[in-house]
Amino acid sequence: MxxxxxxxxxxxxxxxxxxxxxxxxxxxxxxxxxxxxxxxxxxxxxxxxxxxxxxxxxxxxxxxxxxxxxxxxxxxxxxxxxxxxxxxxxxxxxxxxxxxxxxxxxxxxxxxxxxxxxxxxxxxxxxxxxxxxxxxxxxxxxxxxxxxxxxxxxxxxxxxxxxREAPFYLVKLYIFLPENAIAAQMHEMLLQYPLLQLGSYPKLHKSDHKVVLTLESKEKPYLDEALQALLVLLPDDAVVRIER
Amino acid sequence: MxxxxxxxxxxxxxxxxxxxxxxxxxxxxxxxxxxxxxxxxxxxxxxxxxxxxxxxxxxxxxxxxxxxxxxxxxxxxxxxxxxxxxxxxxxxxxxxxxxxxxxxxxxxxxxxxxxxxxxxxxxxxxxxxxxxxxxxxxxxxxxxxxxxxxxxxxxxxxxxxxxREAPFYLVKLYIFLPENAIAAQMHEMLLQYPLLQLGSYPKLHKSDHKVVLTLESKEKPYLDEALQALLVLLPDDAVVRIER
Missing domain, CATH: 3.40.980.10 (MoaB/Mog-like domain)
Structure with missing residues (x-):
């Protein structure tokens, strides 16, 4: 594109x-x-x-x-x-x-x-x-x-x-684990979905999450598939909430 | 310096x-x-x-x-x-x-x-x-x-x-005239004081001034002399207030 x-x-x-x-x-x-x-x-x-x-x-x-x-x-x-x-x-x-x-x-x-x-x-x-x-x-x-x-x-x-161009699609995942506990999964994720824009942002003082992950793409089906794959890769209950 | x-x-x-x-x-x-x-x-x-x-x-x-x-x-x-x-x-x-x-x-x-x-x-x-x-x-x-x-x-x-280096000295002049009414004086100013850092910032919604001028230098005597020269150049009563 x-x-x-x-x-x-x-x-x-x-x-x-x-x-x-x-x-x-x-x-x-x-x-x-x-x-x-x-x-x-x-x-x-x-x-x-x-x-x-x-x-x-x-x-x-x-x-x-x-x-x-x-x-x-x-x-x-x-x-x-x-x-x-x-x-x-x-x-x-x-x-x-x-x-x-x-x-x-x-x-x-x-x-x-x-x-x-x-x-x-x-x-x-x-x-x-x-x-x-x-x-x-x-x-x-x-x-x-x-x-x-x-x-x-x-x-x-x-x-x-x-x-105006084709829009970006964005998903935010709120994670209660620290970055270093999910870094390997992020790395694996990008091997599987190299076109995904994947951001990882640690938050110091939030009571319910320690990291916000952002997944972005201009291709909505690709983003949806990557999101499902990431949810499988992450440890059980790591995701506090998902925002789209 | x-x-x-x-x-x-x-x-x-x-x-x-x-x-x-x-x-x-x-x-x-x-x-x-x-x-x-x-x-x-x-x-x-x-x-x-x-x-x-x-x-x-x-x-x-x-x-x-x-x-x-x-x-x-x-x-x-x-x-x-x-x-x-x-x-x-x-x-x-x-x-x-x-x-x-x-x-x-x-x-x-x-x-x-x-x-x-x-x-x-x-x-x-x-x-x-x-x-x-x-x-x-x-x-x-x-x-x-x-x-x-x-x-x-x-x-x-x-x-x-x-x-840490030698400090900057700063003077702010609040002016009730629009920029285009004092542009010629600013130009003249920089011919007289080429080393002066002179900034001009229009303000849209201030009741008592339309422009803030900033005068800066690392040389305090130079700044003071330039300030006096500028006050002479500007129209009478153009300056609402001076902050240092």
């Missing part, structure tokens, strides 16, 4: 210095998973043109979908557009449609800071959606979002259906 | 699939900032040996300090040690001291899963601290932490003083 791989780039010194907690990663990873998209990497980088350029350039080569968050405002530290332009070796050009949008929002005469926000790498598409005040910007498979969580959520939700 | 650059590697499919929110990044970035260390990059990668190997290898070349979180338990998806070993081209070897630690915790006879946790890349140092049940593992400038936040916090706190 063909499947799109995605990467997320969070641009912002404020995250790296610990002054702001990144909430965009949690939102985007959950949403993309729900849409059936596999996120392969998340990277937080500085508000630095070279950093942005190198990361964008590398990720456009490596991933089917790339999402950037942050650095698209009017101030000196908003260098995402310049970084993308450098990374893909295209000039920054003023977009007339974006200019009209900004004039509608700010009035007919824009200052230098507002004009800066009309400049995009040549070849950028504007995705206009009725529910949005300003369009979402796309350059090839890179979708360029703002860093402000509320604005990002609004923009992502407006265009999310274009990313 | 020489200064150490750091990178953080979060290893875990559960973060990338949105099932778990990463809290280790917030903890580590805040702590490292407080210690005067500049975090340059955070990357979340899959529980995949090649992914880990390539990232570790690249980051050991690029950063003075590297912190990895996750993937050091006993199960099939804990492949951090194998990934590091591959990335730095060293064999995995059983560490006798680690073996003794684990026997003390689990009893004299270890199962295969427990024995797996005694294998480390050749050349790994064990940092034993009285307050810890098991030592922190270090390979060159890479510090290898568990993914479970409570264990990571305990281990990091036990050894954090070894990372």
């Amino acid at each position: 063909s499947e799109k791989n995605a990467a997320i780039i969070i641009i912002g010194n404020e995250i790296l210095s610990g002054k702001t907690t990144d909430v965009n990663t949690t939102f985007l990873t959950r949403e993309l998973r729900g849409l059936g998209v596999r996120v392969q990497r998340v990277t937080v980088i500085t508000d630095d043109i070279d950093d942005i350029a190198q990361t964008i350039s590398a990720y456009l080569k490596a991933y089917d979908l790339v999402f950037s968050c942050g650095g698209i405002g009017p101030t000196h530290d908003d260098v995402t557009m310049a970084g993308i332009a450098l990374g893909v070796n295209r000039p920054l050009v003023q977009d007339r449609v974006l200019l009209d949008y900004l004039k509608k929002n700010y009035g007919p005469v824009l200052n230098a800071a507002q004009l800066k926000m009309t400049e995009v790498p040549e070849g950028t598409e504007l995705i206009s959606v009725a529910s949005l005040r300003v369009p979402v910007l796309r350059f090839k498979q890179l979708y360029i979002f703002p860093g402000i969580p509320e604005l990002l959520v609004r923009k992502f939700n407006a265009i999310k259906e274009r990313f | 020489s200064e150490k650059n750091a990178a953080i590697i979060i290893i875990g499919n559960e973060i990338l699939s949105g099932k778990t929110t990463d809290v280790n990044t917030t903890f580590l970035t805040r702590e490292l900032r407080g210690l005067g260390v500049r975090v340059q990059r955070v990357t979340v990668i899959t529980d995949d040996i090649d992914d880990i190997a390539q990232t570790i290898s690249a980051y050991l070349k690029a950063y003075d300090l590297v912190f990895s979180c996750g993937g050091i338990g006993p199960t099939h998806d804990d492949v951090t040690m194998a990934g590091i070993a591959l990335g730095v081209n060293r064999p995995l070897v059983q560490d006798r001291v680690l073996l003794d630690y684990l026997k003390k915790n689990y009893g004299p006879v270890l199962n295969a899963a427990q024995l797996k946790m005694t294998e480390v890349p050749e050349g790994t140092e064990l940092i034993s601290v009285a307050s810890l049940r098991v030592p922190v593992l270090r390979f060159k400038q890479l510090y290898i932490f568990p993914g479970i936040p409570e264990l990571l916090v305990r281990k990091f706190n036990a050894i954090k003083e070894r990372f």
